[in-house]
Amino acid sequence: TYYRHHRYVPHFYRYRDHSANTENLLPEVANPEPVVPQPGMPTYPEIPEVFHPEPEVFHPIPEAFHPVPGVVHPAPEPYQLPEVFQPVLDASSPVNANRVFYGIMFDAGSTGSRIHIYKFIQKDPVELPVLDNEMYHAVKPGLSAYKDNPEEGGNTIRQLLKIAKKTVPEEDWKRTPVVLKATAGLRLLPEERANALLKEVRGVFDESPFFVPNNSVSIMNGAKEGVLAWVTVNFLTGHLYSNTRRTVGILDLGGGSTQITFLPKSKKTVQSAPPTYIAQFNLFKNTYQVYTHSYLGNGLYAARLATLGALGAEGLDWKVFTSSCLPKKFREDVTFGGTTYKVSGIPDGYAGYKLCYYEVMKVIKGIVHQPYEVKGSSVFYAFSYYFDRAVESGLIDGSRGGAIEVRDFKKRAKEVCNKMTKYRAVSPFLCMDMTYITCLLKEGFGFKDTTVLQLAKKVNNVETSWALGATFDYFRNLNIH
Ligand SMILES: O=c1ccn([C@@H]2O[C@H](COP(=O)(O)OP(=O)(O)O)[C@@H](O)[C@H]2O)c(=O)[nH]1
Numbered sequence: 001t002y003y004r005h006h007r008y009v010p011h012f013y014r015y016r017d018h019s020a021n022t023e024n025l026l027p028e029v030a031n032p033e034p035v036v037p038q039p040g041m042p043t044y045p046e047i048p049e050v051f052h053p054e055p056e057v058f059h060p061i062p063e064a065f066h067p068v069p070g071v072v073h074p075a076p077e078p079y080q081l082p083e084v085f086q087p088v089l090d091a092s093s094p095v096n097a098n099r100v101f102y103g104i105m106f107d108a109g110s111t112g113s114r115i116h117i118y119k120f121i122q123k124d125p126v127e128l129p130v131l132d133n134e135m136y137h138a139v140k141p142g143l144s145a146y147k148d149n150p151e152e153g154g155n156t157i158r159q160l161l162k163i164a165k166k167t168v169p170e171e172d173w174k175r176t177p178v179v180l181k182a183t184a185g186l187r188l189l190p191e192e193r194a195n196a197l198l199k200e201v202r203g204v205f206d207e208s209p210f211f212v213p214n215n216s217v218s219i220m221n222g223a224k225e226g227v228l229a230w231v232t233v234n235f236l237t238g239h240l241y242s243n244t245r246r247t248v249g250i251l252d253l254g255g256g257s258t259q260i261t262f263l264p265k266s267k268k269t270v271q272s273a274p275p276t277y278i279a280q281f282n283l284f285k286n287t288y289q290v291y292t293h294s295y296l297g298n299g300l301y302a303a304r305l306a307t308l309g310a311l312g313a314e315g316l317d318w319k320v321f322t323s324s325c326l327p328k329k330f331r332e333d334v335t336f337g338g339t340t341y342k343v344s345g346i347p348d349g350y351a352g353y354k355l356c357y358y359e360v361m362k363v364i365k366g367i368v369h370q371p372y373e374v375k376g377s378s379v380f381y382a383f384s385y386y387f388d389r390a391v392e393s394g395l396i397d398g399s400r401g402g403a404i405e406v407r408d409f410k411k412r413a414k415e416v417c418n419k420m421t422k423y424r425a426v427s428p429f430l431c432m433d434m435t436y437i438t439c440l441l442k443e444g445f446g447f448k449d450t451t452v453l454q455l456a457k458k459v460n461n462v463e464t465s466w467a468l469g470a471t472f473d474y475f476r477n478l479n480i481h
Pocket residue numbers: 107108109110111112114142183184185253254255256257258299383384385388457463464465467
């Protein structure tokens with residue numbers, strides 16, 4: 001089931017301790033863009049300046065950070081959250097004594113549409129709001145599958161909005177903003193098709209009882225997608241509140257695009273990166289300069305088609321696209337982004353890891369930039385399809401997630417590809433997917449075999465996705481540039 005309701009009891013505190021902030025507080029920015037009032041725009045609890053932690057000094061990136069190749073990786077950090085972070089189930093949450101406000105964020109992804117309804121509590125006018133819980137629901141397929149029938153696409157959003165009406169109390173509807181951001185699925189569509197879908201969604205929002213801000217329905221650019229997911233994960237793991245400036249990197253593998261974002265420790269990473277791969281933003285009185293990039297067409301489903309040579313092959317509906325990554329006797333129609341392709345294994349040929357690796361390599365080599373620093377020993381949170389495939393292939397437990405090394409993906413990919421019949425029931429694409437993930441991490445980004453990946457679908461009971469970061473961005477502009 002995709003339906004979840006998380007609640008944790010907020011903990012009261014009087015003064016915000018800079019080094020020991022352990023709650024899900026709405027981050028603050030140093031220079032929020034001036035808000036242009038819109039007619040009928042609701043008001044939100046004011047966040048007074050005075051109770052914000054002291055601005056942290058922005059430490060320049062150390063001149064020489066030379067990760068030593070071949071050094072044994074330190075044991076993965078458990079990333080156990082401090083106790084006060086742990087969700088506690090309590091039916092008598094003192095919400096009545098507090099001002100509560102909500103934010104509704106839609107993620108219109110290439111493989112599905114999802115609604116995130118965040119509930120924030122302003123316990124005291126002089127304190128920052130706390131993220132109380134998230135309601136999450138997902139439907140498949142994504143909006144781009146309705147490129148020839150935008151009205152139907154709009155209906156999927158209408159259905160999801162019903163959940164918002166059940167979750168947000170009626171008296172709050174009018175002041176609760178509803179925002180939709182589309183990612184790779186719509187980026188890959190011809191502009192007029194994407195616009196027709198966005199227009200339809202805008203109509204659905206306008207007929208809803210919620211607050212529809214200007215530009216509430218849009219396609220998000222890839223850099224923002226990466227940054228906002230980084231904000232979500234570092235917020236949920238408590239890294240934005242520590243004064244160590246220690247953060248974690250993120251790896252997001254969607255259906256259409258894939259993102260990598262991390263805070264470089266080395267100046268060389270910044271200097272050797274293409275300029276558009278460096279993004280700067282203010283958050284919680286700190287300025288961050290991150291390495292971020294989104295590769296359009298390198299999401300898992302787009303990569304499948306590229307491996308098969310089928311990406312963008314519209315009008316070739318007679319053609320069967322083959323791959324040695326698929327079981328020899330497999331033959332099926334697959335649909336991505338509203339287009340259907342015939343695919344099959346190579347019936348009288350070879351299948352297996354080596355040939356498959358060679359095939360997927362073509363989708364990665366020369367495309368993915370290798371950041372200088374990933375050879376070092378940072379920890380990366382990996383989610384979305386990284387998580388799903390790690391679960392499917394038995395690398396981790398779906399309910400708990402876990403830390404693995406890059407070489408674990410490789411080992412399991414070999415096993416899956418060389419025993420295709422055994423894994424066929426799980427998914428005929430598992431060999432291709434696992435090989436692609438291995439190749440992307442190693443040959444694409446250049447990670448070492450021993451790099452630790454923390455696989456998580458949720459952190460602190462909240463989905464690891466750009467959606468929470470985007471909600472912060474809405475309430476307090478992050479001013480990303
Ligand atoms: O809150 C979320 C949002 C996404 N996902 C997963 O992340 C992947 C995102 O793929 P998407 O369709 O969004 O691809 P994109 O458009 O980003 O390429 C899918 O496996 C989703 O199930 C998730 O688990 N939780």
